[in-house]
Structure formats: structure tokens, C-alpha cells
Amino acid sequence: QSEQEEVTILVSPLTFAFPHFVFMVEQMQDEAEQIGGVEIVVADGQLSSPKQVSDLEAAVVQGVDGIIVAPVDASGLAETVRMAIQNGIPVVTVDRPVNGVPEVLANVAADNYSGAEAQGEAVVAAFPDGATIVNLQGIPGDKTANDRNDGAHAVLDAAGDSYQFVSEQPANFSRDEGLSVTENILTGLEETPQVIIAANDDMALGAAQAVEARGLAGEIAIYGYDGSVGALRAVRDGSLAATVDQFPGEQGRIAVRTLVDYIRNGIEPESDNILLDPVAITQDNLDQAERVGLID
Amino acid sequence: MTAEEHAETSAALRRARRFALLGKLAPLIFLLALVVIFTSLQPRFLLPINIFNVLRQVSIFGIIAVGMTFVILIRGIDLSVGSLVALTGLCAAVVAKGGTSGGFSDAGDGYHWTIAVLAALAVGTLAGLFQGMVVAWLAVPAFVVTLGGLTIFRGLALAIGNGGPVSGFSPEFGWWGRGLIGPVPVPVIIFALVALIAYLVLTQTRFGRSVYAVGSNPEAARLSGINVNGITITSFGIIGFCSGLAGFVLAARLNSAEAVAGTGYELTVIAAVVIGGTSLYGGTGGVVGTVIGAVLTGVLMNGLVILNVSPYTQQVMIGLIIIAAVAFDVFIKRQSR
Amino acid sequence: MTAEEHAETSAALRRARRFALLGKLAPLIFLLALVVIFTSLQPRFLLPINIFNVLRQVSIFGIIAVGMTFVILIRGIDLSVGSLVALTGLCAAVVAKGGTSGGFSDAGDGYHWTIAVLAALAVGTLAGLFQGMVVAWLAVPAFVVTLGGLTIFRGLALAIGNGGPVSGFSPEFGWWGRGLIGPVPVPVIIFALVALIAYLVLTQTRFGRSVYAVGSNPEAARLSGINVNGITITSFGIIGFCSGLAGFVLAARLNSAEAVAGTGYELTVIAAVVIGGTSLYGGTGGVVGTVIGAVLTGVLMNGLVILNVSPYTQQVMIGLIIIAAVAFDVFIKRQSR
Amino acid sequence: MTVRLDEVPARAGGPGRTSRAGPPVLEAAALTKRFFGVTVLNEVSLSLVPGEVRALLGENGAGKSTIINLLSGVHQPDGGQIRMQGEPVQYLRPLDADHAGISVIRQELSLFPDLSVAEAIFAGHLPSRRFGLIDWAHVRRETRRALGRLGLDVDPRLPVASLSVAEQQMVEIARALTRESKVVIMDEPTASLSPKEVENLGGIVAQLSAEGVAVLYVSHRLDEVKAFCETYTVLRDGRVISDGRAAETEIPDLIRDMAGRSVEIGRGRGGAAREPGPVVLEVRNLASRRRGRGEQMVRDVSFTVRAGEILGLAGIIGAGRTETARMIFGLDPVGDGEILLDGQRFTPRGPAGAMEAGLGYVSEDRKDLSILPHRSVHENFTVTSPVAPGALGRINRGAETRLLASYIERLGIRVQNTRAPITNLSGGNQQKVVLARWIARQPRLLIIDEPTRGIDVGAKEDVHDLVRQIAGEGVAVLLISSDLPEVMALADRVVTLREGEVTGDGPASQTTPEDLMTRMTRHEGQTMAAEKG
């Protein structure tokens, strides 16, 4: 296939309701423009695997040249992804893999589990003598939520008995619930906890509101996850202790490049599992964050 | 009655019949219009592969929509179906795998897939019957009972699967979701069968007729000797059964079951039933409409993606078209009165 | 009528009244029971700070629940409230910031907060009126129209905010969500005021009584010369207004507005109204019950977290308690008939 | 029950009144209405001058309610014109007719079950003061006045749903009385009222007339028409057949105009030829449960019904007849006493159980308790399963259709299409379908509560014949009727109830309507002691 050939790629993220994916797709579109001759078609997964399955199937019918998907359900999308590949359409997964389809061209991701480990390590670094911890979890049953919960537990449980989870409640990745659940938890606890870890930035920012409203600002260290613009600013200003950046923009750019290279030139990526190292971003390494330029 | 009057009457009768038929056909007309528009904008829409795609996608919530038709006909509603799909899917998965291991190894130490199906159907039916009893005996509105069910079953699903997915079933299990009979996907055949049986039950049996009577006027139905509580409980049992079946087929299709499956199904399913012309006030409508409504919903989602409509616009259009479909139905029915 | 007979009748009436009062009090009794149980398990539950917590958390969906009471009283329903909260919150935010920049700089280049409030209220009210018109004039069931609205408004919210949050408002803006008057959070005061006004409107004005008449028997209302369409459209306008107000207060409280805000509110809000004793079949109930229902829902969520009940169990318990609350209400009302 | 005599003018309405002159307040000019192309009204003209009381007569389905629907903006005419005070008007909605000064008491009750009596009376017309706040004092005062005028003794604060059908009918009437109307239209207001209330209503009609209000009065009770109305219009098949002065026209002539043939009324009499069989139903000291309202509607009722016997149960509003029937049929729990069926103690397990035991019950409340709205005439007929289904509950449509056809024939039901919704039928024809569904089950004991409510004179005879016929076949019939002539014409024996207690029981042939009335209504001091027990 020739260098100049027009390429159409379907991009199907989990949902556009999370800024994480909005940013990722923007970066993909930018990358596509830089490469030239690449059209990005966007579908919104709306957090529903049937919706995403139907989007992918429609794209196959439409005859796109390649697919980039961030699967809502790692196993749920497997069958459809396999079907697309059988129809000669290469697929790259981003953010997280699909299960059990080795034919996928590549998975470009930053492992949620290891990102949460980084979050836990940041806690251990800041509180070497142990800490009382509140854990705000994502949507119960959601894979991302599970992985982040497991990763954080792996590190903090291993760090010794001095690290105590005093309360663990889901706040469904929502700022609103992050705020009210934190309020409720703080009331229920006899003693103010030292640390709040949250499975995403929205919940962390909600928790920060609750902490501030309680007049506890500065007394509780709050750890977010995502490296969102709001969270980075909060880290800079001190209301969050850290957030975890898993470089969604870079993931998106790599995914587009990998896919276009393969479609145009038949170049296979060196590895079919391209993992970016998630990094805990604190005030000290704020400049490493991908979206640091956006926080004015 | 004079001959002239007689002629007038029977002409009028024919006219009334024609109108009534038109009223019944409204959702179908709307569906065809949608198909024509989509096809003219993008001919690939009508490719056989796409048609089977749409039907396969439709089949799972279509199965539930058939059950929902019974419940809505008796003036009920069931908001718990999405959660029940997750719960029953997990039950089937756990039985088939012999545990909650998420491993993708096809050979589980679990039970035969037939036992898994039975588990899903039994749990679904029991859950439905249970909700029906609370509705019938305690007179708690169905909306509330099944809103409770929505939360309860999701909680149970999380507890069973311990939050994670249970994946990787035997090929026989998977066949129910991914197999083909000739060119036709198995779930589509299941959906068609379920719809056919429901159609016969609703139109040809005393039970079906009682469902309409209860929905039309529960007090009058009771006074006429119909066991209103029995009909209510059975209807909820039916939707529970359908949810269990859908939960199993979905797990088979996705080769995985998890607690977050089916989130938000309730509204899609209810929309399909209502678009198909079944009244939320009970007593009118039926399965034929529901099938059309379900296909219409599927066509809508598929078509907008095929047409490459931008995601935000898509949501706005889906909302508008759903309203338009029902408005069209209402308009035609009004004309034919 | 003899004096003796008269005495007999009024004794009967007094008895009927007492029963009716008990019927009205059922949700309150249930709420108090819940509070007693939670407090006995965890005394911190009754701390003033926690009480204000609960009230503050309740206030936002409570404001919407007050509007929902009108719509349910006329046999309607509004599923679009959650999306409308997101949309109106974003409108207020964009106006206040003068754009969609996520910048947390307090001094925006946008308009004064008063304009932002007006924007949220106007958009909410217009959206509500629009839905009301479709319900009234095109006779499309409210369930369908607002299900469409749910999708449409969410799509618009995504489009406006371009997916990202719009954050960081002036302190005056923020005061509406985070401020205190004495020890009482501002949102609680807003909620109380909204509820009070709604109470007066529903019980003391012609419009309010017409709302009950329409819900009790729309056909009879039409025949009695009540402008049923007008009442319907106005009621939807009211819930639109309330959603707009809630959207604004939520944005102020979170110091941020985003397109995912309010997801799933519709069911929580409807649950609050129904738990408070307003019938989904229209015509009976009222704002006092709704306030109790909203507080009950808030107490439930707060209490289970304070007791550190595990998440899965929590879901099961919430479902069961909601059903129990309504079952209790139904039971008491039956006894008192 | 209180009758405020001061409110009822001394001058009786109807016959002998001077003829009225002056321009009409309301005119229907050549109104035509079609449904699905069937002409239901064909160039119907009638007019009302202020103070005129005009009867609108016709068989079931003649088009009476349809005219009213046109005059009150419920439907739009397909031809012709409506004029108010000489000006053509076009109502788009009932609201417009209401504003023009037309009040309507509908044939089917259209009240607000959840509202209080006072609010139901004022619905849509609540008076308001400043800030749109309601003037409750005014509402209470006017409600008391209106209820007083009607002699209705219910607390205005009670919810409408707790009233009996007859009481609700009175509330419906009260609603029209509180308006400043130029025209009051009454569509069968007395169909479920007993003589006492009918008499009160007569006074009210006369009073309205004296105040210059024009009244259009629809009724199938022709004696009433003769007593209340000055003029009449007869419709048949949607055409005006005759009109004239009520005083100058004899009832048989009216009937002939309505039916297009002469109808013999009062053909048969009670138990003339029949020999009653064994006791089928015996009720001993039956009492109902107390309701929240505190009253016990049935306190002590005993009677028997034999096979082949028609037992009439007479009483005024609130006597407890319907409540008694509901307990027997298993619709309401029994408070005290016992029910025996063929001498065996019978504990009805809901209507289904009662039906299994061979009981049938035609309710007095057609709209709320009988009709399946939106469902076809066929389904409304088969809802009681008069034809047993086959294996797997499979219905036998052919047999059902044949059975229905035979009843359409037998009862002269006017229906074009048995697949069409029952609500397309006129009120009287709906009632016939309901009767048919029960008779077709061939019960052993049939309870019929106000069986000819809203049925025209000719059809009433058909229904009476049918009831006699089934009694002749050995069915025990318990007839509840507020229409005394009907009780007299049909019943072999009459039991009178008053305030939940039996006040008389004896052969119909040995009693007179006056006797019955006396036993149905209170005599001071007579049973006060008994009530205390």
C-alpha cells in the first residue's frame, strides 16, 4: 500500500463523559493531521459494551481501514475485535486490552494496576511510618476500578500493618459522590485520616472540597489518578498531594502511528504490548505531566 | 335498517378496520422510513452482514422487551432487568466455570452448560416471581419494587462475582451467543422463538387475554373472576425468565459475565416496548409492536454510526427520533379513532 | 338529622381523620425508625455536623424532587432531570467563566454570577416547557419524551462542555453551594424555600388544586374546564426550573460543572417522591412527603457509609429499605381506609 | 338525610306552565356528526329559551350523548352550527363551552376520586382572592349550600372515592349547581338515584328554571320527564322524530316515537307462573367490617333467595344493598354473620371463588367496575369466560363469537363491529354487553345491581324478559334496583333495607310502592333502640 493512501480509522473510546478520553482522542486527531491523509471517525462507547460492539460492527460494515478501541469490557469486546481482524481490519487497543485475542496488532496502555502501585508508592514515600487511609473506589465491578483498587492494595498491604484502610467506599468515579461520600466517611471516623486515595481525579477533587469544607485542608493528603488538568492544578496549589499520569495523549498518538504504519507500510510494531509507565505526579515532578501546559 | 344505510355502515366498517390496521402499522412504517433514509445516505447499511449485525445486537434486549411487554400490559414496569441480566449471567458463568475464577481457560471444572442455562433461568424466574409477589400482595408499586430490585440484584451480582468478570466458557456454551444456524445468528433465532411464543400466549390463550383485561381495568378484571394477583405474579415471572435467558445469551456472546453487564438496559428496553405501541397505562399493545420497536432502536444506533454522525450529535438525534417515532404512532392512532 | 346522629357522624369523621393523618405520617415514622436504628449503632450519626451533611447532600436532589412532585401529581414523570442538571450546570459555568476553559482561575472573563444563575434557570425552564409541550400537544407519554430528553440534554451538555469539566468560579458563585447562613448550609436553605413555596402553591392556589384535579382524572378535569394542557406544560416548566436551580447549586458546590454530573439522579429523585407517599398514578401526595422521602434517602446513604457497611451489602440494603419504606406506607394507608 | 324545604320552591315544575317566548339562549342548527363515516347525528336541530326545561329522549344509541358532546365542545360537529344567544360559536375545547355558560352533568361519572367533595364540586372554578390564594371560606359555604339543596348528607371534606355511586352522582349534580350557568345539561342524572333523590332533583330543576336557566334533560324514565319537563325532543337513529310539549303528550306516544314501533310496557309481573325451588342463598345476620370512615354500612341483614325466584332488594342511597352484594360475591370481607349456599356455609374466596360456586354479579358501577376500556366488545363479553378454554388455556374464538352473536340478537345490542372498543358503544349498549357476559355464564345465583341503569324503555323490557326467563330456568336472582317500578315489575319478593338493616320482607304482590318507600326511609324513633345493639 502506498504512502499517500487515504486511511480511515475508527476510534471508539469508553465514553466521552470522561475528560481522559476526550483528551486522548484530541491528541489522536492531532497526530492524524500531522501524519496527513488520515481520517479519524469517532464513536462514543457510552460505557456500554453492546453500544461499543454495535459501533465496531458498523465500522466493519462501513469498511474502515483500522480500528482503535478502548474496550468498555475487556472480555466483552473480544469476539467483535476478532471478527474485525478476520475481516482484514487491524485493531489497536488503547487504555486497556481485550482478553484472549492475540491477533490484535498492539495494545497501547499504561497498566491501571501499576499506576495504582505508583499511587501507593507515593503514599508510602510521603508517610514512611504508616498512615490511616480512606479509599474512594470507582464503579463497583468496573475493571479499571478493580485494577486500581488492587494495585493500591498490593503496595499498601505489603508495606506493613502501619498502613491501615479505615474506610473503603465506592464513589462511582463521580465528583459529586466523591464529595458526599467523603463527608459521610469523615463524620463516621473517630479520628481524621491522614490519607485519601481515590481511583480517579474527579473523586479526589470532590474529596478535596469536603476536606476543605471541614477545615481540614492541609491535614489530609489526597491522591488522585488520571493527571487531569484540574488535578494538576490542585497538585500545584497543594490541595491534592499527587495524581497519577498515564499519558493518555501519548497513548493515543502511539496508537495512531502504529496503526497507520501497519496499514500503509505493513510495519508491525516491535512489541504487541506497548506499555507506558504511569507516573505519580507531585509538586516535585509536575513538569513531567502530559497536560501541564494546559493549566495556565 | 335500509339498504342504503346498510351500505353506509359496512363501508364505514371497512374504513374503520383499515384505520385500525394503519394504527397498528405506524411503528413499522416509521421503521421502514428510517431504513430507507439510512440506506439512501449509505447503501452499505443494507448489506446482509449489517442486517444480521443489527438483529444480533437487538436480540438480547429484544428478548427482555418481549417479557417487558407482559409487565407493561398489566400496567407494571420492570426497572430491574439490567441488573438481573448481570446477576443471571454471572450465575450461569459461575456454574459453568465451577467458581468465580476469571481465567480464560475454556475447560472449566464446572458443570455442563445445560445446568448453567437452568441456573440462569431459575434465578431470573425466581427473582421475577418474588418481585411480582411484592407488587401483588403488598401492593407496592412496580416502579418502586423493581427500582429496589435494580439495586439489590446488582449488589448480589457484585457479591457473587466478587466484583470481577468470570470469563471463558466451553464452545457449546458460547454457541448460544455466537453460533450461527445457516446465516442466522443463534440469538436472533432465540429472540424470534421467544417473540413467537409470547405472541401466541397473548393472543390465543385465556392467560394472555387476562393480561389485557388486568391492564385495561384491574378492578373489573377481578370482579370478572380473573385472579389479578396471579396474573401479576406470572407476568413478573415471565420477565424474570426472559432476563435470565438474556443474561445467559449475553454471557455466551461476550464469553464473559460481569456485574456491570446490562447497566442501563431498563430504559432501552422500555423504550422499545413503548415505541412498538404498547401503552404505559396498560391494556393495549402487543409483542409484534415490541419486536418492531426493538429493531427500530437497533437500526437507529447502528445507522447513525454507519453514517458517521458525530457522537454528541448522535445522542441528540437518538433522543429526537425516539420521541418522533412515538409521536408518529400517537398521531396515526388519533387519526384512526 | 338528630343531634345524636350528628355526634355519631363526627366521631366517625374524627376517626377517619386520625387514620388519614397516620397515613400521611407513615414515611415520617419510617424515617424516625431509621434514624433511631442508625444512631443506636453509631452515635456519631446524630452529630449536628452530620445532620447538616445529610441535609446538604439531600438538598440538591431534594430541589429536583420538589419539582418532580408536580410532574408525578399530574401522572407524568421526568427522566431527564439528571441530564438537565448537567446541561444547566454547564450553562451556568460557561457563562460565569466566559468559555469552556477548565482554568481554575477564580477571576473569569465571564459574566457576573447573577447572569449565570439566570442562564441555568432559563435553560432549565425552557427545556422543561418544551418537554411539557410535546407531552401536552403531541400526547406523547411523558416517559418517552423525557427519556428522549435524557439523551438529548446529555448530548448537548457534552457538546457545550466539549467533554471536559468547567471549573473554578468566583466566591460569590461558590457561596450558593458552599456558603453557610449561621450554621445552615445555603443549599439547605434554598431547598427549604423551594419546598415551602411549592407547598403553598400546591395547597393554597387554584393552580395547585388544578394539578391534583388533572392527576386525579385528566378527562374529568378537561370536562370541568381546567386547561389540562396548560397545567401540564407549567408543571414541566416547574421541574425544568428546579433542575436548572439544582444544576447551578451543584456546580457551585463542586466548584465545577461537567457533562457527567447528575447521572442517575432521575431514579433517586423519583424514589424520594414515591417514598414520600406521592402516587405514581397521580392525584395524591404532596411536597411534605417528598421532603421526608428525600431526607430518608439521604439518611440511608449517609448512615450505611457511616456504619462502614461493605459496598455490595449496601446496595442490597438500600434496595430492601426503599421497598420496605413504601410497603409500610401502603400498609398504613390501607389500614386507614 | 335532610331536605331543606325552604330551598325547594313551592311551584312544581312541568305540566301546566305557561309557554315561553323570547330568543333562545342555545340553539343547535342542523348538527351532523359522523364517526368513521357512519352518520350518528343527521341535521339535528333543537333550541332552548331561558328557563325552558327540555327533555331529550331516544333509545340507547339514538345520539343523545353525542349531541351533548357537540354542545359542550367535547366533539366538533361535521355539519351545522351551534348558536349561543343568536351568535354562532365554535368551541374547540370543553373549556370554551364552560366559559360560554354551559354546565354538563355527564352520563358517565367524571369525578376526581382523590379530591374532597368540596374540591370536586369546585374543580376548575375555585374562587381565589389576592395572590391567587383560594377563598376556602367561600368554597365551604357554597358546598354546604349546594349539598343542602340536594339533600345530600356527606361531609364535604371526605374524598370522593369513599362515596357510593349514587352519592357521586349527586356530587356531580352539585357541581353544575355552583356555577353561574345559562344552560345546564343533564345526561341521565337519575339513572342510579332512588325516588327520594329524584324528587329532590325535580325541585332543583324547577328552581333552575325559575331562575331563568335553561335545562336540557336526558332520561329514560318517562314519568320523570312528564313531571319535570315542559318540552321534549325525540331522537331516533340520529334524527329528530318529534318535538312538542310534555304535558300534552302521553307516555306511550313518546315511546312509539323513540322506538319507531309500539312497545308494550309492564308486560309481565313477578312470579306469576313460576314455582320457586329450594333455597339457594341464605344470608344470616350479615354485617360488614368497619371502614376507616367509622361507619358500618351493613349491620344486620338476613334473607333467602330460592331457585327460580327473583328477590328484590330495595333501599335508598347508603342503605347497604351494594355492600351486601359485594360481601356475598367475595369482593369485600365479611364482618359478621354468615352466608349459606345450598344450606352449606359459604366463605367466598374472592370473585373467582364465588363464580366457581355458581355466582354472578353485575355491578352498579359500569365505568369503574365493569368495562374494560380500550378492549373490544368481544373481549368485554368473554372476560368472564362464558366459553371454557381448551388445552393450555387456548381460547375457542369461534364458539365465543357465536355465543356473543346470540346475545346481541337477544338483547338487541346496537353494535357494528365486535372488534371495536366497547367505549364506542352508547352507555345503554355497554350495559347490555355487561349483562350478557354474566348471563352467558349460566350462574345459579345472579346478583344484578341496577341492571337497567341507563337502558332505554324498550330495551328495559327486553332485559326484564331476559331476567324472568333465566329465573324461569331456575336461576336465583337477587335484584338490586333504585327504580321502584322495576322492583315491582320484576321481583317475586322484596326485602327493604335501611341503614344496613332489614326493615321488611314479603311478597311483592302484597305490597305497594308506598309501603316500600315507607320502609326504605326513616320514621322518627322507630328503630333507634335497635341500632344501639
Ligand SMILES: Nc1ncnc2c1ncn2[C@@H]1O[C@H](COP(=O)(O)OP(=O)(O)OP(=O)(O)O)[C@@H](O)[C@H]1O
Ligand atoms: N367515539 C365514538 N366512536 C364511534 N361511534 C360512537 C362514538 N361515540 C358514540 N358512537 C356511536 O354513536 C351512536 C350514538 O351514541 P350516543 O352515546 O349519543 O347514544 P345515546 O343516545 O346517548 O344512548 P344511551 O341512551 O345509551 O346513552 C351510537 O351508535 C354509538 O355507538
Ligand SMILES: Nc1ncnc2c1ncn2[C@@H]1O[C@H](COP(=O)(O)OP(=O)(O)OP(=O)(O)O)[C@@H](O)[C@H]1O
Ligand atoms: N369505598 C367506600 N368507602 C367508604 N364508604 C363507602 C364506599 N363505598 C360505599 N360506601 C358507603 O357505603 C354506604 C352503603 O353503600 P351501598 O353502595 O352499599 O349502598 P346502596 O344501598 O347500594 O345504595 P347506592 O348504591 O344506591 O348508593 C354508603 O353510605 C356509601 O357512602
Ligand SMILES: O[C@@H]1[C@H](O)[C@H](O)CO[C@H]1O
Ligand atoms: O482512565 C479512565 C479514567 O480514569 C476515568 O476517570 C475512569 O475510567 C478510566 O478508564
Ligand SMILES: [Mg+2]
Ligand atoms: Mg348517552
Ligand SMILES: [Mg+2]
Ligand atoms: Mg348500590
